[in-house]
Amino acid sequence: xxxxxxxxxxxxxxxxxxxxxxxxxxxxxxxxxxxxxxxxxxxxxxxxxxxxxxxxxxxxxxxxxxxxxxxxxxxxxxxxxxxxxxxxxxxxxxxxxxxxxxxxxxxxxxxxxxxxxxxxxxxxxxxxxxxxxxxxxxxxxxxxxxxxxxxxxxxxxxxxxxxxxxxxxxxxxxxxxxxxxxxxxxxxxxxxxxxxxxxxxxxxxxxxxxxxxxxxxxxxxxxxxxxxxxxxxxxxxxxxxxxxxxxxxxxxxxxxxxxxxxxxxxxxxxxxxxxxxxxxxxxxxxxxxxxxxxxxxxxxxxxxxxxxxxxxxxxxxxxxxxxxxxxxxxxxxxxxxxxxxxxxxxxxxxxxxxxxxxxxxxxxxxxxxxxxxxxxxxxxxxxxxxxxxxxxxxxxxxxxxxxxxxxxxxxxxxxxxxxxxxxxxxxxxxxxxxxxxxxxxxxxxxx
Ligand SMILES: [Zn+2]
Numbered sequence: 001x002x003x004x005x006x007x008x009x010x011x012x013x014x015x016x017x018x019x020x021x022x023x024x025x026x027x028x029x030x031x032x033x034x035x036x037x038x039x040x041x042x043x044x045x046x047x048x049x050x051x052x053x054x055x056x057x058x059x060x061x062x063x064x065x066x067x068x069x070x071x072x073x074x075x076x077x078x079x080x081x082x083x084x085x086x087x088x089x090x091x092x093x094x095x096x097x098x099x100x101x102x103x104x105x106x107x108x109x110x111x112x113x114x115x116x117x118x119x120x121x122x123x124x125x126x127x128x129x130x131x132x133x134x135x136x137x138x139x140x141x142x143x144x145x146x147x148x149x150x151x152x153x154x155x156x157x158x159x160x161x162x163x164x165x166x167x168x169x170x171x172x173x174x175x176x177x178x179x180x181x182x183x184x185x186x187x188x189x190x191x192x193x194x195x196x197x198x199x200x201x202x203x204x205x206x207x208x209x210x211x212x213x214x215x216x217x218x219x220x221x222x223x224x225x226x227x228x229x230x231x232x233x234x235x236x237x238x239x240x241x242x243x244x245x246x247x248x249x250x251x252x253x254x255x256x257x258x259x260x261x262x263x264x265x266x267x268x269x270x271x272x273x274x275x276x277x278x279x280x281x282x283x284x285x286x287x288x289x290x291x292x293x294x295x296x297x298x299x300x301x302x303x304x305x306x307x308x309x310x311x312x313x314x315x316x317x318x319x320x321x322x323x324x325x326x327x328x329x330x331x332x333x334x335x336x337x338x339x340x341x342x343x344x345x346x347x348x349x350x351x352x353x354x355x356x357x358x359x360x361x362x363x364x365x366x367x368x369x370x371x372x373x374x375x376x377x378x379x380x381x382x383x384x385x386x387x388x389x390x391x392x393x394x395x396x397x398x399x400x401x402x403x404x405x406x407x408x409x410x411x412x413x414x415x416x417x418x419x420x421x422x423x424x425x426x427x428x429x430x431x432x433x434x435x436x437x438x439x440x441x442x443x444x445x446x447x
Pocket of ligand 1: 181210
């Protein structure tokens with residue numbers, strides 16, 4: 001018996017991409033309905049185009065018709081029994097250069113689920129898909145159904161909003177259908193800057209952009225993996241932060257990268273046959289997305305995108321040329337694949353939405369000694385019942401071990417060589433909800 005117990009204790013401390021199931025989250029992820037995802041994608045694609053400058057008069061075509069559909073859909077989610085969702089409708093004017101030569105009124109849409117912790121009113125989570133589309137040649141009158149890019153992301157956000165409608169997370173969650181992504185990330189930029197200016201802290205942002213195409217232009221077909229892009233080095237790093245990062249070796253541990261690891265750790269167990277690829281780059285080569293403006297404001301922000309893209313289906317007017325088919329139409333959208341991704345992201349948001357506030361001012365040291373020492377500060381959050389120490393060898397990409405610690409502000413790891421390991425610390429509540437682990441930002445000097 002003693003040997004069995006010891007084995008169990010050791011096994012618990014080793015991360016193998018698995019996490020103890022939370023029954024409530026498991027019930028919620030089981031409610032994801034592929035048919036609803038498809039219905040949203042088909043509805044949005046039915047407007048012919050959602051180009052930002054498309055027809056604004058016809059009730060069944062163009063961006064205005066799509067906006068009204070989203071508003072009506074959110075209202076239907078507000079009618080769900082026990083729903084706490086609020087309609088999110090944020091209008092602003094942007095443009096005057098680039099793809100929008102004249103200033104135009106734009107609108108971000110979606111739903112907000114208010115957090116219930118009154119001391120954390122300024123902390124938010126954001127999941128976003130963009131509702132605008134782009135045909136080839138950027139012609140606002142041409143057909144650009146945008147089924148996968150990015151009606152799929154909007155469908156994912158609205159499905160998570162539906163399932164979480166009656167939830168009471170500690171912090172507020174935005175489910176966003178963003179505007180004018182294709183015109184220069186304008187909707188996401190407006191929201192990120194507004195939240196920053198108003199003193200909000202975004203604890204985690206995800207751009208779900210193209211989450212439903214399973215066949216690549218290289219003819220590979222895959223519905224079991226999804227790419228998660230995150231920056232390793234923060235784009236807004238100051239000179240001082242750069243020197244500290246170089247001293248600590250934090251190139252693979254920016255806040256967005258830790259958020260990406262978190263989604264993999266807490267999302268994968270709730271989605272069968274889905275492997276989240278932790279892409280060690282900010283985005284696809286030479287390209288960007290709605291997560292970028294949030295990262296630019298210093299918020300942890302990542303992007304989920306199909307593993308294999310099919311460029312004949314992106315930003316194309318639907319047509320057949322020389323026997324080759326072009327266009328982003330709903331028949332290329334795989335709702336069962338999108339449902340897998342939806343489950344993983346839903347689980348991650350439910351975990352982090354209920355997690356305590358994270359630790360801060362983490363310092364590490366031990367140079368020239370046999371030991372590694374960590375110190376940190378804890379926020380004034382009564383729900384913190386303990387901490388989790390994450391570690392991996394310095395040559396590893398994923399966290400390899402976790403160790404639960406009592407509520408404290410320091411630890412000395414005996415006979416653990418500082419240089420050979422990487423550490424981060426998360427807060428933990430009594431129900432097992434964890435914050436995103438935080439990487440050290442200071443070096444403890446001396447021995
Ligand atoms: Zn897109």
